[in-house]
Amino acid sequence: xxxxxxxxxxxxxxxxxxxxxxxxxxxxxxxxxxxxxxxxxxxxxxxxxxxxxxxxxxxxxxxxxxxxxxxxxxxxxxxxxxxxxxxxxxxxxxxxxxxxxxxxxxxxxxxxxxxxxxxxxxxxxxxxxxxxxxxxxxxxxxxxxxxxxxxxxxxxxxxxxxxxxxxxxxxxxxxxxxxxxxxxxxxxxxxxxxxx
Amino acid sequence: xxxxxxxxxxxxxxxxxxxxxxxxxxxxxxxxxxxxxxxxxxxxxxxxxxxxxxxxxxxxxxxxxxxxxxxxxxxxxxxxxxxxxxxxxxxxxxxxxxxxxxxxxxxxxxxxxxxxxxxxxxxxxxxxxxxxxxxxxxxxxxxxxxxxxxxxxxxxxxxxxxxxxxxxxxxxxxxxxxxxxxxxxxxxxxxxxxxx
DNA sequence: CACAAATGCAACACCTAAGTCTCACTTATG
DNA sequence: CATAAGTGAGACTTAGGTGTTGCATTTGTG
Numbered sequence: 424x425x426x427x428x429x430x431x432x433x434x435x436x437x438x439x440x441x442x443x444x445x446x447x448x449x450x451x452x453x454x455x456x457x458x459x460x461x462x463x464x465x466x467x468x469x470x471x472x473x474x475x476x477x478x479x480x481x482x483x484x485x486x487x488x489x490x491x492x493x494x495x496x497x498x499x500x501x502x503x504x505x506x507x508x509x510x511x512x513x514x515x516x517x518x519x520x521x522x523x524x525x526x527x528x529x530x531x532x533x534x535x536x537x538x539x540x541x542x543x544x545x546x547x548x549x550x551x552x553x554x555x556x557x558x559x560x561x562x563x564x565x566x567x568x569x570x571x572x573x574x575x576x577x578x579x580x581x582x583x584x585x586x587x588x589x590x591x592x593x594x595x596x597x598x599x600x601x602x603x604x605x606x607x608x609x610x611x612x613x614x615x616x617x618x619x
Numbered sequence: 620x621x622x623x624x625x626x627x628x629x630x631x632x633x634x635x636x637x638x639x640x641x642x643x644x645x646x647x648x649x650x651x652x653x654x655x656x657x658x659x660x661x662x663x664x665x666x667x668x669x670x671x672x673x674x675x676x677x678x679x680x681x682x683x684x685x686x687x688x689x690x691x692x693x694x695x696x697x698x699x700x701x702x703x704x705x706x707x708x709x710x711x712x713x714x715x716x717x718x719x720x721x722x723x724x725x726x727x728x729x730x731x732x733x734x735x736x737x738x739x740x741x742x743x744x745x746x747x748x749x750x751x752x753x754x755x756x757x758x759x760x761x762x763x764x765x766x767x768x769x770x771x772x773x774x775x776x777x778x779x780x781x782x783x784x785x786x787x788x789x790x791x792x793x794x795x796x797x798x799x800x801x802x803x804x805x806x807x808x809x810x811x812x813x814x815x
Numbered sequence: 816c817a818c819a820a821a822t823g824c825a826a827c828a829c830c831t832a833a834g835t836c837t838c839a840c841t842t843a844t845g
Numbered sequence: 846c847a848t849a850a851g852t853g854a855g856a857c858t859t860a861g862g863t864g865t866t867g868c869a870t871t872t873g874t875g
Binding site for chain 1: 831832833834835836842843844
Binding site: 628630631632633655656657667668671675676677 | 861862863864865866872873874
């Protein structure tokens with residue numbers, strides 16, 4: 424019934440500003456999870472009104488941010504062949520990718536509104552695929568912990584600590600930073616979950 | 620010069636309300652770290668004005684809360700003879716006490732203002748005495764991790780996860796809850812830090 | 816008991832942030 | 846280049862929280 428509204432494509436600079444705002448939000452919210460939209464707008468070099476034009480509300484902005492992060496995690500799981508490669512190999516690969524993502528996407532964990540139960544922002548799909556990896560690790564005898572939910576929680580908790588380690592920390596040795604963090608994360612998690 | 624103001628002692632009910640407010644704050648802030656003073660006052664069964672009378676500002680209330688928590692940690696370290704008992708024994712004792720404290724004192728980790736670096740609210744004294752215990756664990760050959768700061772961070776990160784486990788969780792077996800959590804915390808931490 | 820202390824209640828001023836709107840302007844794109 | 850989309854700047858409303866005050870009332874304590 425409705426006249427076929429000529430699909431005017433979104434203008435390129437508007438699309439560009441969306442990503443600018445998201446980038447700025449990552450930086451600012453990492454420093455202060457309760458930062459105002461004005462601070463984010465300043466960081467993006469835009470007016471506050473423009474932020475409201477691209478994102479209907481603060482909530483919408485945060486959701487877009489988490490959706491983006493989730494997509495990257497999903498991509499990492501696929502990239503690392505989490506469900507087909509030998510589980511220890513997959514764990515290494517995923518860990519390296521995830522640490523990279525966390526470095527760029529320095530989102531404060533507790534950006535959520537009220538009930539800030541850690542890491543609950545992970546999509547069900549990401550959680551399922553991650554848990555599957557821990558099941559395979561258990562079956563392969565790499566860990567003794569049998570509950571994948573528990574494994575994931577421990578993994579993420581340690582991941583935060585590894586992420587927050589300063590660059591020159593003694594735990595990281597003197598080699599490549601990413602390699603060192605990955606090794607520390609993997610060995611710490613395997614130990615925590617009952618390496619044998 | 621000043622006349623010796625007759626030291627009128629604080630009235631008993633006022634003192635009682637101070638503890639009521641602190642208790643209410645624990646409950647409410649655990650649910651939402653940004654909860655208003657009005658919610659805390661309601662939980663305490665008092666008027667909001669009374670909260671302001673006992674604590675000059677929101678900041679002062681939070682500081683009192685953290686000070687209380689710190690005192691309890693300090694007491695736990697002493698109670699467990701953290702610096703004199705065999706390190707593994709001390710670790711068990713401290714862990715059991717700390718889990719008890721965390722259960723009562725269910726303060727959300729990130730109540731702090733802006734830069735919510737996890738657990739930075741621990742007083743220097745608590746941190747030092749805790750680190751000392753990890754140094755002793757390393758010297759005794761119980762762990763391979765040598766950096767006490769790293770050990771403490773991992774310990775606290777895992778502590779949060781153990782604390783958040785629901786009561787009937789499979790990891791906890793079917794015995795006494797406190798005993799099971801303590802065992803899980805200790806074994807997980809020792810594994811993470813390079814048990815041998 | 817008498818008095819001072821403490822509270823409840825309600826009003827107040829103040830602040831910050833979110834979200835909306837207008838209007839003059841710039842800029843992308845057919 | 847002509848037009849529509851997008852932006853910046855600013856004013857404005859709304860909402861919620863903090864901190865303060867006055868006053869009547871309750872409650873503890875010497």
